Amino acid sequence: MVKQKLVLVMVVMLALGLLAAGCGFQSKQPIAFRADIPAGTLAAEEFGKFYPKQYDGYKKTAEMANKPSKYGGSEEYDKLTQWPFLKEMFAGFGFAIEYNEDRGHIYSLEDVKKIKRINDNSISSCWTCKSADAPGLIKEMGDAYYKTNFHQLKDRVNHPITCANCHEPQTMNLVITQPPLRDALKRQGKDPDKLTRQELRSYVCAQCHVEYYFAGDNKVVTFPWDKGLTPDDILAYFDEKNFSDWIHPKSGNGQIKVQHPEFEHFQGSAHQAAGLACADCHMPYQVVGGEKISSHWITSPLKHIKESCMTCHRQDPEWLKERVFYTQDKTARMMERAGEVTVEAINAIAEAAKAGAEPALLEEARKLQRHAQFYVDWVAAENSMGFHNPQLSMDTLGKSLDLAHQAKQKALEAGNNQK
Amino acid sequence: MKLPSIVRQVHLQAGNGGGRLRIRSPLLIGAVIAITFLVGGVHSVNSATKEASFCVSCHVMEPAYGTWSHSAHREVVDCGGCHSDQRNYLTKTYSKAMAGAKHMYVYALGDIPPRIRIAKENTALVQQNCLRCHGEVARNLQMDADRRCTDCHRFTPHGNIR
Numbered sequence: 001m002v003k004q005k006l007v008l009v010m011v012v013m014l015a016l017g018l019l020a021a022g023c024g025f026q027s028k029q030p031i032a033f034r035a036d037i038p039a040g041t042l043a044a045e046e047f048g049k050f051y052p053k054q055y056d057g058y059k060k061t062a063e064m065a066n067k068p069s070k071y072g073g074s075e076e077y078d079k080l081t082q083w084p085f086l087k088e089m090f091a092g093f094g095f096a097i098e099y100n101e102d103r104g105h106i107y108s109l110e111d112v113k114k115i116k117r118i119n120d121n122s123i124s125s126c127w128t129c130k131s132a133d134a135p136g137l138i139k140e141m142g143d144a145y146y147k148t149n150f151h152q153l154k155d156r157v158n159h160p161i162t163c164a165n166c167h168e169p170q171t172m173n174l175v176i177t178q179p180p181l182r183d184a185l186k187r188q189g190k191d192p193d194k195l196t197r198q199e200l201r202s203y204v205c206a207q208c209h210v211e212y213y214f215a216g217d218n219k220v221v222t223f224p225w226d227k228g229l230t231p232d233d234i235l236a237y238f239d240e241k242n243f244s245d246w247i248h249p250k251s252g253n254g255q256i257k258v259q260h261p262e263f264e265h266f267q268g269s270a271h272q273a274a275g276l277a278c279a280d281c282h283m284p285y286q287v288v289g290g291e292k293i294s295s296h297w298i299t300s301p302l303k304h305i306k307e308s309c310m311t312c313h314r315q316d317p318e319w320l321k322e323r324v325f326y327t328q329d330k331t332a333r334m335m336e337r338a339g340e341v342t343v344e345a346i347n348a349i350a351e352a353a354k355a356g357a358e359p360a361l362l363e364e365a366r367k368l369q370r371h372a373q374f375y376v377d378w379v380a381a382e383n384s385m386g387f388h389n390p391q392l393s394m395d396t397l398g399k400s401l402d403l404a405h406q407a408k409q410k411a412l413e414a415g416n417n418q419k
Numbered sequence: 420m421k422l423p424s425i426v427r428q429v430h431l432q433a434g435n436g437g438g439r440l441r442i443r444s445p446l447l448i449g450a451v452i453a454i455t456f457l458v459g460g461v462h463s464v465n466s467a468t469k470e471a472s473f474c475v476s477c478h479v480m481e482p483a484y485g486t487w488s489h490s491a492h493r494e495v496v497d498c499g500g501c502h503s504d505q506r507n508y509l510t511k512t513y514s515k516a517m518a519g520a521k522h523m524y525v526y527a528l529g530d531i532p533p534r535i536r537i538a539k540e541n542t543a544l545v546q547q548n549c550l551r552c553h554g555e556v557a558r559n560l561q562m563d564a565d566r567r568c569t570d571c572h573r574f575t576p577h578g579n580i581r
């Protein structure tokens with residue numbers, strides 16, 4: 001009897017010991033809230049009253065400097081001068097009129113108002129990614145917002161990209177405010193309100209830093225993600241919809257203008273596969289006044305290599321920068337070549353058409369050229385000169401170059417088979 | 420077989436005195452002594468194994484020891500400060516016993532991996548210990564529960580040696 005009790009006591013003690021060891025594991029981290037900012041607050045200054053350190057970083061997006069970046073930067077210089085093949089490729093479209101390197105978030109409203117691509121007939125779709133006011137306007141007006149004349153809403157759009165684009169003001173939790181991304185995620189079967197923190201640290205950027213087009217008569221900003229996120233998937237999507245942004249006057253070819261597919265391009269890269277989000281490099285943790293915060297100076301990580309790269313990569317910052325340039329130099333050289341041959345294909349098609357080429361062959365050449373142009377523009381429009389995903393960049397440029405040569409060949413063949 | 424004298428004495432006294440405390444079983448008395456020795460033993464084993472020098476008494480731990488002993492962490496924590504559950508005495512003892520048993524088993528079988536990496540299930544423990552000291556400075560960082568400080572700070576404190 002005593003023996004049984006003793007065994008029982010020891011079993012209970014062991015059980016309690018195990019319980020104490022296994023239970024109450026605290027993996028949640030403490031979070032310091034300072035404010036209960038009213039819902040619907042859009043102005044960065046209002047958030048800045050309670051989060052001054054983050055606001056200081058945000059204001060630094062006003063700083064303009066290209067260096068130490070080699071190909072991008074945040075000064076407003078002319079990309080058509082930098083890459084002459086772009087002007088030929090975009091002939092007959094707004095991007096051949098004015099196409100500049102983009103500046104920081106704080107300038108988004110100012111820059112969209114002055115760019116020459118906006119004309120009297122421009123639509124409000126163009127406000128969507130330039131202002132914190134857009135999600136509210138879309139909620140109020142529905143899909144009618146998008147095709148409303150751009151100038152008609154000028155007085156309703158008062159904020160650039162602000163804290164409110166990514167943060168829920170009461171909790172400061174990350175939130176997806178842009179309807180186009182919410183819709184794209186829902187079509188993928190994902191709930192935009194049930195993403196993990198680490199997913200959101202990329203998806204808040206994917207609200208704008210993505211490929212999109214104006215779908216249907218309402219010109220609704222739409223992400224072409226239904227077949228997948230690779231350049232091949234997105235081109236297949238546009239081909240299936242038979243979508244073109246404009247007809248190139250020289251080649252008579254329906255073309256797609258790629259926007260800025262940073263998010264899509266990053267997928268599958270070494271850094272993405274290792275679990276990193278956009279914010280891990282572009283908003284690195286920094287110690288300010290005795291506590292760590294995410295940097296809100298969203299810019300090239302080359303401007304803060306120590307925080308962005310060196311936490312993981314313990315090499316010399318100069319060496320790290322040279323590694324980035326190694327990728328970018330090769331991408332730039334390949335991109336320029338692919339772009340030039342794509343333009344040569346445009347000219348070959350134009351000449352063949354003028355000479356009265358065989359129409360079926362000419363159409364084949366046009367299709368090849370459309371694809372070559374899409375692929376080279378993908379890399380040209382993506383803001384990292386290849387670094388976000390070096391292998392995908394070279395893969396995409398390789399396809400472009402191959403298709404551009406095929407298009408030239410086919411145009412010559414068409415010219416030789418005149419009706 | 421004769422009982423040890425102290426046990427016999429207690430036994431006899433309890434039996435003869437007829438007081439309220441009646442301890443008759445030599446087994447129970449033996450158990451009390453065993454537990455006393457066990458608690459004392461656990462404490463002395465805990466003491467004997469708390470220094471990093473104990474961990475490096477197995478040669479395979481030399482890279483881990485060497486990198487730590489050249490790091491800033493050397494001044495503030497031993498191996499156990501990060502790699503055992505520091506919440507209380509019981510959890511610490513339990514986590515040390517489990518890790519020790521596992522290490523002994525692997526060591527005895529000679530199946531030591533060429534690159535020693537932390538077991539995935541132990542990363543939560545290390546994370547908890549990062550925040551034990553650095554929780555204050557990181558209080559404004561919102562991180563998913565499965566994210567670790569060491570996802571980025573991957574050379575802290577063990578350098579580039581794996």
